[in-house]
Amino acid sequence: MDATHEVFNQPAALADYNLFEGHQALRDALEFNAPALDTTALSALGARLGSAEMQLHARLANVHGPQLHSHDRFGRRVDEVEFHPSYHALMELAAGAGLHGTPWAGESASPHVQRAAGFMMFTELEPSILCPISMTYAVTPALRGNAAVYRDWGPGLTSRAYDPALKIWRDKAGLTMGMGMTEKQGGSDVRANTTRAEPDGQDGWGGRFRVTGHKWFFSAPMCDAFLVLAQTASGLSCLFLPRVLPDGSRNAIRIQRLKDKLGNKANASSEVEFHGATAWLVGDEGRGIPQILEMGTMTRLDCALGTSGLMRQALSIALNHASQREAFGKRLIAQPLMRNVLADLALESEAATALAIRLARAFDRRGDAHEAAMARLLTPVAKFWICKRGSHFAQEAMECLGGNGYVEEGGEGIMARIYREMPLNSIWEGAGNIMALDLLRALRKADAAAALAHELAPAKGAHPAFDRLAASLPTRVEEMATEMEARRLAQDVALAVQAALLCQTAAPAVFSAFCDSRLAGNWGQAFGTLGGGTDFDAILQRAQPR
Template identity: 50%
Template sequence: MAGSTHTVTNQPPPLTGYDAYSADLALASAVERHLAPELRDEVRAELAALGRTCGSAQVQEWGALANANPPRLRTHDRYGHRVDEVEFHPSWHRLLGKGVSAGLTAAWTRPGGHVRRAAAFLLWTQVEAGNGCPLSMTHAAVPALRADPGLAAEWEPRLTSRVYDRELRPAGLKAGALFGMAMTEKQGGSDVRAGTTAAEPLAEPGTYALRGHKWFCSAPMSDGFLVLARAPRGLTCFLVPRVLADGARNVFLIQRLKDKLGNRSNASAEVEFDGTWARRVGEEGRGVPTIIEMVAATRLDCVLGSAGLMRQAVAQAVHHCTYRKAFGGRLVDQPLMRNVLADLAVESEAATTLALRLAAARDDGGERERALLRIAVPAAKYWVTKRCAPLAVEASECLGGNGYVEESGMPRLVRESPLNSVWEGAGNVQALDVVRVLRREPGALDAYLREVGLARGADHRLDAAIRSLLTGLADLEGVEGRARRLTERLALVLQGSLLVRFAPPEVADAFCASRLGGDGGAAFGTLPSTLDLASVVDRARPRL
């Protein structure tokens, strides 16, 4: 029977049927800024089409279904044969297929590829973050494989393909392939040099048999994996194919899947190797320098993924408050709520602007830009990923009790928000990496200071923050104990310099006042009330 006690009113319409790219002014302007003029029309059309896909009700439903139906491990077939396969909901395959066809693994093959791919990855994360893992791993494997030109020639065309081929068969028979990664072990965690997995040379040059375990294996249904193991000359990087050239399954024993807080659509596994066939990548004993190219790319994806989650959380919050009325007016017009939304919007824009600047440095590839990435990527990875969780929680609160209900989608964002801070090295790992760069690579700090120096004189609070940072950098004695604080300041000053140069004045003013000038509190919603907060919120509003 239909209820007749009341009429449903004062509820916002669903945030569907819109172009998530064109509605994100911070992202769209960053893409235009970092692309060559002759590419802009093509890329604008490409990303707008993806934005409409991301904003469609059907694709959003795929994301919800993939998350609500986690993968299942099937170790044996009905006859008792070991198969070690992971079964996914059909929506997972639909999403992964869309991601591959959108070029999320093809940055290395196109002009402006890293900027256009970064924007697409940021958009696609907003639909469903779990399938970003195999897309990120596959994208990031390319520079690591280039340590062996023969392997790169064999695998790179498949990894950068726009064809999603989900079947387990020899890579030579596939039109497209995906990659995973397995580095950490039970006893080591982030200390990958504590790994005990052994690699015994075989008769064929460059081939080995692996024996050991990996505590975390990303995307276990991939076609190949980059794995660290101990060869006779030390820790070495290996390529482990899932299926051998003759069609036989490689020994790849999936012990169990991780039961994770978030990222539930994606499979993360514990695996064991027992005579597993592998090809060496790079030189023996040079495993970490070889695989670090992959880690650097995935760390940037952590920044992009967090920026995408932040943008979606802000879009949902601003959208809700635009349509929801309370206390005689729209929520978005209430001074205190406007302050909260503006603060969230500033954080989101700062993350997006920084992430796209780093992607542009990848495209440039020059010596100075590479040096900038060496210090800016771990600093950005540290700071942006840490800001994601409190932002997601605050944004869900903007929806009131509705934000605590699964149907709103906000709890999924909250559960997802801490992941990128942990993945590819938690906060301490990133901060210590920054310290190592400061001590060993003076060219990286020089590139950083040149970058932030481009905004000198434009805002007195930024100038003061740069001076304070230089004072902190002058004495690195005992720096490890304050490495987090130093890394935070590096990231904030870089974000401030970019916003002062490229963002609307009201956004840059709010950032510098609250993040650099000390005129803001620890919680969101504490911006100075004298700022133009209405314009900041309006810029962040997704337009249907």
């Protein structure tokens, strides 16, 4: 049969490249926030994450999603979730990189920053398998509220081995943990929880309880154990609930169904019921909320890191496409309007990276008064603003590819997966309003305004628009008494801190264009509306993934 046409002017896929070496903004953020950090392992991880082999695993783990098996073929209840082998390959890589336990294993001078960089890069490859990784990271320090459980489980939770088998903790090379907080009637209002826990004696792990109730969102149900909230005689309490009990029997956790989600397809999110499940108290009875807030702070960091990684991957794909594809007589990246769009996306991506890594630094230095204040302030701010920008960012990056970006196939099909994933981090662990309320709580600390002023001081005098915003914020912080304008304040704090960071870490062209657009108003209401005087060449060259 005669050929009907020749296939040409189609870009090669972005594969077999090093996500770390090509990410100049991330490397500069690490140099600023952790100058003594040895990045050798991060470079090796970046090469692995950019390989065509791992990209195939990421695609297959999403195409062949988790399957629930409530019973075996003999009718016995098993409540197991089956995953594609590619899911396990990804989990093995993430655990092997220490993305769940590095900060608790004492392996680095800046462990939270090191882990943050790895987590951000891994999100570029595949974000949804990181749910159990993130929860294990967040739950591990909270588990110290039960010293006996932590003594037994701590080594497995920081192990770099991945062991998916459902068996007793002492027989496993590595362990993962999840969380079960929200219920149908309450959602973010966990005080409305009705799940109850009745005392059931004492043993080697302390106060034992029987838990009866449900959880509406119970992510990664194949984790080895979970921290859950339940009502006890003293109020809402935090409990440690393993899948396999110390005697080797399975706990009474019944998986009702898996959630059919917009994105996050490789991860299993479930609805469960507890039928007198056995659990042990973590922390003080009736003090479940403080325990949850501590864990939520860490998972919110991961939301900011995850969205930053997704932004970077979407930008990289768009740049790769535009650098090869020709239209109207020249490469897309040479077309003025496309250059504006890509440069605008590059600014947003670098600002998100700078803010997320800065927040991770605060976690490394919690003993420092200023860093502790910034952790309180920037956690809700970064979670709110970076995640809010994600969906709009993904849509614009997808548009750079035209119809190919909307198709679930091949290398550029990653863009559709990114677009579906973007809303998750904004919703999970507290949507926008919850973050704004958390910001108000942080502002009630006496040092909030002073800490913010100190953070912004290095950029003073660098740009008139920045100076105006920075001068106005301390008064707004001190006078913020109502909820009505909390979202606006979160936005402006985020933009001011991003600008201050870019002044110290980015190329002058990046800082100038960011301030001109985001702070001075030389910008429209869509990406690609930067002023004509922008140094597009410098911004685009800096952002290239190779």
